[in-house]
Amino acid sequence: MAQIHHQIVVVGGGAAGITVAASLSRHSDVPLDIAVIDPADHHYYQPAFSLVGAGVCTLSETLRDEESLIPKDVSWIKARVRSFEPETKTVVLTSGNSVTYDYLVICPGLVCKWDAIAGLKDALGREGVCSNYAPDTVEYTWACLKALKPGAKALFTQPAMPIKCPGAPQKAAYLAADYLKRTGIRPHCEVRFFTQTPAIFGVPFYAKELVKVAAGHGIEVHTHHNLVEVDRRARRATFEIVGGDQQGARVSFAYDMLHVTPPQATPDCLKGSPVANAAGFVEVDAGSLQHVKYPEIFALGDAAATANSKTAAAVRRQAPVVVRNLLHLLRGEAVEASYDGYAACPLTTAYGKVLMAEFIYGGKPTPTLPLDPSKERYVNWAITKHGLPRLYWDYMLKGYESFPAHDTSYADPAA
Numbered sequence: 001m002a003q004i005h006h007q008i009v010v011v012g013g014g015a016a017g018i019t020v021a022a023s024l025s026r027h028s029d030v031p032l033d034i035a036v037i038d039p040a041d042h043h044y045y046q047p048a049f050s051l052v053g054a055g056v057c058t059l060s061e062t063l064r065d066e067e068s069l070i071p072k073d074v075s076w077i078k079a080r081v082r083s084f085e086p087e088t089k090t091v092v093l094t095s096g097n098s099v100t101y102d103y104l105v106i107c108p109g110l111v112c113k114w115d116a117i118a119g120l121k122d123a124l125g126r127e128g129v130c131s132n133y134a135p136d137t138v139e140y141t142w143a144c145l146k147a148l149k150p151g152a153k154a155l156f157t158q159p160a161m162p163i164k165c166p167g168a169p170q171k172a173a174y175l176a177a178d179y180l181k182r183t184g185i186r187p188h189c190e191v192r193f194f195t196q197t198p199a200i201f202g203v204p205f206y207a208k209e210l211v212k213v214a215a216g217h218g219i220e221v222h223t224h225h226n227l228v229e230v231d232r233r234a235r236r237a238t239f240e241i242v243g244g245d246q247q248g249a250r251v252s253f254a255y256d257m258l259h260v261t262p263p264q265a266t267p268d269c270l271k272g273s274p275v276a277n278a279a280g281f282v283e284v285d286a287g288s289l290q291h292v293k294y295p296e297i298f299a300l301g302d303a304a305a306t307a308n309s310k311t312a313a314a315v316r317r318q319a320p321v322v323v324r325n326l327l328h329l330l331r332g333e334a335v336e337a338s339y340d341g342y343a344a345c346p347l348t349t350a351y352g353k354v355l356m357a358e359f360i361y362g363g364k365p366t367p368t369l370p371l372d373p374s375k376e377r378y379v380n381w382a383i384t385k386h387g388l389p390r391l392y393w394d395y396m397l398k399g400y401e402s403f404p405a406h407d408t409s410y411a412d413p414a415a
């Protein structure tokens with residue numbers, strides 16, 4: 001089996017991997033030997049999937065060839081990682097070949113566990129069962145929405161955390177309710193949102209606003225409800241109650257449209273890995289993103305065991321920290337713990353309206369614009385639809401770092 005060596009190896013060429021590789025090559029004073037390992041042909045701007053599912057933009061607008069995003073001076077190893085052997089600084093590929101490194105950045109994201117829900121794999125993509133969580137199922141969400149008729153029942157589900165963009169499951173419900181309103185049939189349709197979690201959103205400051213948003217749309221919210229089974233033929237979704245007196249009880253609801261957010265996990269290469277915790281997330285320091293046991297390893301993005309919300313916005317703030325710390329190590333300097341847990345979730349509460357939920361570790365709201373962050377606004381919609389994709393493709397993935405700062409001194413007037 002072949003073995004090659006690179007000075008810096010980045011596992012995963014998604015939002016995090018490309019940003020780190022591009023930023024490293026842009027900001028280093030000396031030439032670096034960097035390789036990105038990723039088997040994917042395509043790279044998607046996943047945050048726009050919520051808009052694709054609501055007919056606001058097309059899937060092709062979210063897509064680029066992976067090759068076009070790999071910086072010129074970075075090697076692309078088009079392969080899948082099978083395992084990590086940190087004691088020998090080796091990454092093993094599924095081909096059996098291996099890659100050794102001086103420094104390693106781990107960011108293979110999260111994968112959807114469609115199999116974790118009985119009957120879902122068979123049901124998905126037909127007869128009203130859709131999901132914004134994958135490129136091959138997201139366009140069907142829009143088809144399902146357009147097909148709803150008076151009397152329709154539309155259900156939206158959210159599994160246990162962590163998932164990519166914890167706000168995305170409810171965004172789908174709000175856009176659907178607003179679409180039905182605009183087509184005049186909202187009063188004749190039922191829209192329900194089911195979440196495994198005890199609250200509609202994990203940050204209380206925003207959750208209290210989102211409860212009002214859901215009520216304004218007439219959406220019935222069912223917390224503590226975890227989707228466990230989809231019966232395609234009967235068109236019924238079954239939920240298990242999580243917590244409380246009814247713990248473990250099952251309830252089922254008929255649907256005409258079922259938007260499923262699947263349970264998610266890190267890829268198999270992290271299962272039982274010496275670099276990961278028991279849940280499969282890479283164990284790094286929350287501030288420096290350096291591995292707690294192997295100082296030459298860093299992790300960021302959805303696969304890192306940090307308590308931030310799993311978003312591309314978090315990656316935008318994490319990548320400069322990883323890059324600076326790698327450059328510090330290369331110069332023999334100490335690392336800095338400067339990631340504050342920033343994440344942002346643009347909650348599309350209707351067509352033309354977004355509540356921009358920005359926060360750091362501990363759920364402290366940290367808005368970027370000097371405006372009340374608890375309000376739905378058109379300007380946030382414009383930023384989400386036009387500004388953030390530009391920021392992603394033309395700045396973040398190209399390794400630029402100067403983005404507007406979030407306000408860490410913001411105080412909740414109601415607190």
Ligand SMILES: Cc1cc2nc3c(=O)[nH]c(=O)nc-3n(C[C@H](O)[C@H](O)[C@H](O)COP(=O)(O)OP(=O)(O)OC[C@H]3O[C@@H](n4cnc5c(N)ncnc54)[C@H](O)[C@@H]3O)c2cc1C
Nearest residue numbers: 012014015016046047081108109165301302310311312313
């Ligand atoms: C429906 C939806 C809506 C979202 N909305 C928002 C939003 O509004 N705002 C926001 O900021 N974020 C949003 N996100 C989340 C955002 O897309 C992710 O947080 C972000 O992409 C995480 O970056 P990452 O690099 O960790 O993972 P990814 O971008 O998913 O990239 C992971 C990469 O690793 C590769 N990989 C996987 N396994 C291996 C392996 N074994 N070996 C090598 N490579 C591997 C994959 O091919 C992939 O290219 C949304 C996501 C979804 C699905």
